Amino acid sequence: MKLPLLVATMGGVGRLKPAPGTWGSLVVLPAALLGPMPALLLAIFVTLIGFYAVRKVLRETPDQDPGWIVVDEAAGMLIALAGLSVTASIWGVLIAFGLFRIFDILKPWPISWADQQEGAFGVMLDDIVAGALAALALILARPLLPGVI
Numbered sequence: 001m002k003l004p005l006l007v008a009t010m011g012g013v014g015r016l017k018p019a020p021g022t023w024g025s026l027v028v029l030p031a032a033l034l035g036p037m038p039a040l041l042l043a044i045f046v047t048l049i050g051f052y053a054v055r056k057v058l059r060e061t062p063d064q065d066p067g068w069i070v071v072d073e074a075a076g077m078l079i080a081l082a083g084l085s086v087t088a089s090i091w092g093v094l095i096a097f098g099l100f101r102i103f104d105i106l107k108p109w110p111i112s113w114a115d116q117q118e119g120a121f122g123v124m125l126d127d128i129v130a131g132a133l134a135a136l137a138l139i140l141a142r143p144l145l146p147g148v149i
Helices: 003-008 020-026 030-036 036-058 070-082 090-106 111-116 119-141
Strands: none
Touching: 003 036, 003 070, 020 070, 020 090, 030 036, 030 070, 030 090, 036 070, 070 090, 070 119, 090 119, 111 119
């Protein structure tokens, strides 16, 4: 497997059925153990290599956003995890996961706008925005759920 395809599928996770996007989000959940700042730094790294890999992979496929590309979900989920506090519980991680998946699936604005963009930019951007909105929701909810989020 070529490196860009390996990155785009997160080591083949994107080939899992059903719901490859959910698998792509689940694969990075252990990063919650690192804390919010390392999760954010990892999100930046995954986003950068994701843009590169997706751009390369899209040159070889007619589909502009194949479901098996899941590096975008991994990047978005990592951004969502960065919205958790250092003291977040497993429930907070599950809430982060749920929020990210809801935003990614329903695509409210501005996620829907990002999803309409072309090429690697569009593939990556909708999940980055979904992750950012999930992180914002988590940060705003912290006072309501101390010790959880």
